[in-house]
Amino acid sequence: MSTVLVASRNAKKLEEMRRILAEHLESVEVVGLDDVEPFDEPVEDQPTFEGNALLKARAGVAATGLPTIADDSGLCVEALNGMPGVLSARWSGPPKSDERNNELLLAQLSDVPDERRRAHFRCAVALVHPDGREIVVEGRMDGRVIREVRGSGGFGYDVLFVADEFPDLTTAELSRDAKDAISHRGKALREIAPLVAQMLA
Numbered sequence: 001m002s003t004v005l006v007a008s009r010n011a012k013k014l015e016e017m018r019r020i021l022a023e024h025l026e027s028v029e030v031v032g033l034d035d036v037e038p039f040d041e042p043v044e045d046q047p048t049f050e051g052n053a054l055l056k057a058r059a060g061v062a063a064t065g066l067p068t069i070a071d072d073s074g075l076c077v078e079a080l081n082g083m084p085g086v087l088s089a090r091w092s093g094p095p096k097s098d099e100r101n102n103e104l105l106l107a108q109l110s111d112v113p114d115e116r117r118r119a120h121f122r123c124a125v126a127l128v129h130p131d132g133r134e135i136v137v138e139g140r141m142d143g144r145v146i147r148e149v150r151g152s153g154g155f156g157y158d159v160l161f162v163a164d165e166f167p168d169l170t171t172a173e174l175s176r177d178a179k180d181a182i183s184h185r186g187k188a189l190r191e192i193a194p195l196v197a198q199m200l201a
């Protein structure tokens with residue numbers, strides 16, 4: 001049985017990653033950052049999701065010697081020219097708070113009419129092997145930002161986001177399976193799962 005490290009500090013994101021990988025990866029043990037010796041995690045200072053995902057995965061490999069998967073993701077709002085984008089996690093400043101991020105986003109969009117509230121989530125998943133091989137895949141989920149928070153599932157901006165596939169529910173109101181089926185993260189991880197199996201074989 002081979003082992004892969006999933007390098008995320010976001011417990012809810014990690015939970016999504018673990019369950020999607022578990023469904024699509026057999027005989028691979030997935031460990032998290034809490035299961036390995038602590039190490040200095042990199043500042044996510046890259047301009048792209050791909051760049052940050054690679055940074056996090058390479059740091060995991062360097063510190064642990066384990067093949068490492070990392071996700072970098074965010075919400076891109078058309079009326080904000082694609083922001084918060086790679087800055088999504090700390091959009092309202094440190095310390096990271098989903099609640100303050102959502103309040104700020106609502107305030108920024110208060111005068112933006114319904115027809116201009118299009119947005120999409122993006123996610124880059126990087127897989128880095130200690131032998132130097134690297135793969136990055138991306139996923140995307142399209143929808144819009146609503147005017148008040150709704151729902152208690154998911155994390156981050158899910159309470160404000162309605163995906164095109166389920167126009168009456170926020171992604172925080174979807175079942176886990178429904179979110180995974182359409183999410184940026186679900187798409188990227190389902191694409192990378194067979195490549196993880198190949199790389200570890």
Ligand SMILES: O=P(O)(O)OP(=O)(O)OP(=O)(O)OC[C@H]1O[C@@H](n2cnc3c(O)ncnc32)[C@H](O)[C@@H]1O
Nearest residue numbers: 008009010071072073074075088089155156157158
């Ligand atoms: O870097 P790690 O440790 O993995 O955890 P993080 O939360 O900092 O993750 P990112 O740097 O990739 O930032 C992603 C942010 O984008 C938002 N986000 C990403 N995917 C999301 C999703 O599925 N639902 C809601 N918000 C999401 C949310 O605010 C996240 O904190």
Ligand SMILES: [Mg+2]
Nearest residue numbers: 009044072089
């Ligand atoms: Mg982060």
